Amino acid sequence: MNGNQDPLKDWLVATWRDLFGDSNQRGEEAKQSHISRFTPLSPIIVVAAGIAVYSPRIMASAAGNAAVVDALAKLHSYRALLVVVAVTFIAVDVLRYRTHTWSQVLESVVRQGSGHLPKKITVGFPPGWRVIRRATVKMQRGAVIRPKQFEELSRAIEAAFPGNDTWEVKVRHEAQHDRIVISRETITPDTRSDRQKVLQSALDDTSIFKDPKVTVSVRDQDGVETGYRISFEKSMNAGAKGFQMKVEEALTSLAGQHESGRNWTTDWYPDKGYLNMRLVAPMPSRVDHPLELVDENLRHLPYATGVADRTMYWDISTSSNKPHCLIVGPTGGGKTSVIRTLLTEAARRGIPFVGVDPKMIELDGLEGYPGCGAVIYDALRAAMFVRALHSEMMARNAYIHDMKIEGSQLPLMIAVLDEFFILSGKWQRLMKTGDDETRALLKELDPLGAWADLAVLARSAGIRLLLGVQRPDAGLFGGASGNARDNFGTRISLGNLSQDGALMMWGDSTVGREVDTSVKGRGIALGDDGNPVDAQMWWTPNVDRHPNKWGQLSAEDKAIINGLAPSEAPGFTCYANELAEFIASERALAKHARKNGRAREPVVIGTGEEDSSAAAPAPAAEFVAESKPELPVDDDFADVIPASAVKAGMTVLIDDEGGELVPVTVDSVDVERNAKGDVTATVLIVGTGRVKTRITFDGTGVVVLPEADLEGASV
Secondary structure, three states, X not given: OOOOOOHHHHHHHHHHHHHOOOHHHHHHHHHHOXXXXXXXXXXXHHHHHHHHHOHHHHHHHOOOOHHHHHHXXXXXXXXXXXXXXXXXXXXXXXXXXXXXHHHHHHHHHHHHHHOOOOOEEEEOOOOOOOOOOEXXXXXXXXXXXXXXXXXXXXXXXXXXXXXXXXXXXXXXXXXXXXXXXXXXXXXXXXXXOHHHHHHHHHHHOOOOOOOOEEEEEEEOOOOOXXXXXXXXXXXXXXXXXXXXXXXXXXXXXXXXXXXXXXEEEEEEEOOOOEEEEEEEOOOOOOEEOOOOOOOOOOOEEEEEEEHHHEXXXXXXXOOOOOOOXXXXXXXXXXXXXXXXXXXXXXXXXXOOEEEEOOOOOOOHHHOOOOOEEEEEOOHHHHHXXXXXXXXXXXXXXXXXXXXXXOHHHOOOEEXXXXXXXXXXXXXXXXXXXXXXXXXXXXXXXOXXXXXXXXXXXXXXXXXXXXXXXXXXXXXXXXXXXXXXXXXXXEEEEEOOOOHHHHHHHHOOOOOOOOOOOOOOOEEEEEOOOOOEEEEEEEEOOOOOOOHHHHOOOOHHHHHHHHHHOOOOOOOOOOOOHHHHHHHHXXXXXXXXXXXXXXXXXXXXXXXXXXXXXXXXXXXXXXXXXXXXXXXXXXXXXXXXXXHHHOOOOOEEEEEXXXXXXXXXXXXXXXXXXXXXXXXXEEEEEEOOOOOOEEEEEEOOOEEEEOOOOOOOOOO
């Protein structure tokens, strides 16, 4: 036996066995396969064509048989046709054989990959020479192919029929029809940009959306992509603001800085199953108060520029669902500038205002400004003002009722209370440390209760409230106010909020917690669509024209002040004598103060042995004693917070037995709430070691901090 292999012989043997085989092989395959044996069609016609071509030679050998000679002669006349038919049949058999081979390969791969013997395999004709064109594998009814099995099966089929640069084989499982479909598809050149590819790949690799698809929605005139649409299946998550903010942050990071320098933002349409990514101009680091009226509606008070060059405004019209404004911001965060912007915009639109400034430094520049009725600094006078404003509200409502008119027909006015918690703290301290007359007056005035009523009822009377605080708090107006806080629909936050503060302000614990505090005036504002957006507050300088202030301003700031000043000062229309008399008396007190002075000259103490008489202080002004003898001189508070906002370990100032504020460390805090969640009482345990003191506050109780809150501590 020769040990050398003959490749030609081996191929012929293998082909013969594949085509015809033996009876034992056919029987074995019948048990393991549903594919019938290949039967060629061409041999008979090939033999006939061969006889037709060589019939002259055959006729010479069969010359004695006339019938055979006639038949061969006739067959010879069709030799060309028979050759063509033979070649055609050979080609068909070759393709049929290729189909048969692909069927065997598919059956073997499917059987090994799924564990099921296919019921029928149909290969499209022509099948393709190197790679199959299309095939359908019919499975037994109810055959289960698990996802992992199908993934492995797909890889095996794709490996058996490798693609190239122009096409590839795709496999899909149609379980409802119990079949597997294999198709050859032309590869479409990927013309997507790198940014689109990154977005699509990132979304495909996560479970944020189901079946996401990124398409280009906008291109600029140079063909640069400036907008994308991301489609997805509708889901509950897509409608949640917190989810949207996290997705926007991730998409913005993936998209990267655009060539134009503009920033990415997103517009969500969860009900339609898509979102749009688009470019907007970057947020400016400073916006000066524009001198022209940017909004023709005189009941819209603009104050900031939001993302996408949106103008943020406070709608003070009667039809507004955001009648009152709340501004939250730590010391130095730009809160005062926002208040000045709103009030100067109100004055140039003919709307007067009255302010309360317990720190005596925030609103003093507005005293005497056109449209300013008065600025109140004293805590007791502020309590009188709040009660007079409450009387004005009641008188206006009575006028509306008697005259049968609409509230929109009454002139508007704005009441400003800056540093509300400090003012509230001073009221409560006066109730403890003031004389009997002061305590009785405060009890009668009940300024906190009057303020809570104003927050709920002032809208219909044409009175708008502007409140400034260093931090938001759930007990801002006390438990008796009901939903008073909800009436402050226009909200502005400056600086970074705590988690609880963000939840109180925006209803989302993630909003307003990552503001760029390096940019003064940067914050979050409520848009006209009800959604909070990043905003750059307008810069309005101090409008005080006192030489000491005016001389420090730049020419640009002076131009802003001069351009904002209204040509005619708005006048007050008072429907209650209490408010008219209070404003008149407050103006008289302010005039007296400007005439006589109210501040002592500073005392300079040297280090040498100068004449002691040189260091004697100048005579003190007697304004306080002369003009307001009934008012106690109150301490200035750095900051005040609700007692319910105190945390264990904090240092606060508490009145001792002599009425002096002394620092103590809070050991523990116990906050009591009613069924609605409102604070009803707060108990502070203070002291160190074994000596502990229990201090109880009611729902509106506040405590004094030893220094101003600069970071917007937790609520």
